Amino acid sequence: MSSVKETVDVAAPLRIAYNQWTQFEEFPLFMEGVDEVRQLDDRHNHWTTSIGGVRREFDTEIVDQLPDDRITWRSVAGDTRQRGSVRFERIDETHTRVELTMDVEPTGIAEKGADALGVIDRRVKGDLSRFKDYLESRGHESGGWRGRIRPADPGSPL
Template identity: 65%
Template sequence: MSTVRETVEVEVPLHTAYNQWTQFTEFPRFMEGVDQVTQVDDRHNHWSTSIAGVHREFDTEIVDQLPDERIAWRTTSGEVQQQGLVTFRSLDATHTEVNLAMVFEPSGMAEKAADMTGTLDRRIKGDLHRFKDFIEHRGQEEGGWRGRISPG
């Protein structure tokens, strides 16, 4: 298993950063290798990715979601095995700290090589920085889901 952690400060209010992150279908706009995310229901998403020349499809489940604080997920099917947590912390009225932690198991030779060379780590960290650029450029969220999903 590999772990990636990254923190960025975004120049938008807490609710703006959090609300935009809940718009999973917009992830391809700032995440490299993510072709499409289909939101199945409040808890479940279907992902289509192309990373290191390999196309993968998998499903994720949100296991904990507390508005303006955190979203935790895990894969439930497909060749991709991962779990993650993104947290949000207000620094002041116009700045938010976004922390991302992911644990994943690379599958296949290309993904294992990309992991060993640090390519996957750099890509995931880059995705968080592209989120920063995306939301700061927009200045406001495109929507938001403020429901609570409790663990268990």
């Protein structure tokens, strides 16, 4: 697995930055290569991506979500293996730090080569920069989900 960690400071209050990130179906507006995200229920999303001419579909499950703090997910079905977490930290009344950490398992020769060249790192950095621009240009969130999703018991399989 390849690990990526990127951070961006957004000129928006913590609640607004977090709320906007919960609008998963809007991810294609600022994430390169993401064609569609369909929210299936509070925990599950179906993704369609096109990266380097390779189309992938996969499902993710949110395994931990605490409003204004973090969202943690993992892939559960499809041809992409990944897990990650996005964390939100209040800097001051009008600024928030957004930190995205992902573990991605590239499949295929093209994806492994792209990973070796740092493409995944640059894509995540670009996505966070576009999220910052998207939110700051709007001036407010387009919606928000404030529910709590708790991780499974340590003794049970995720």
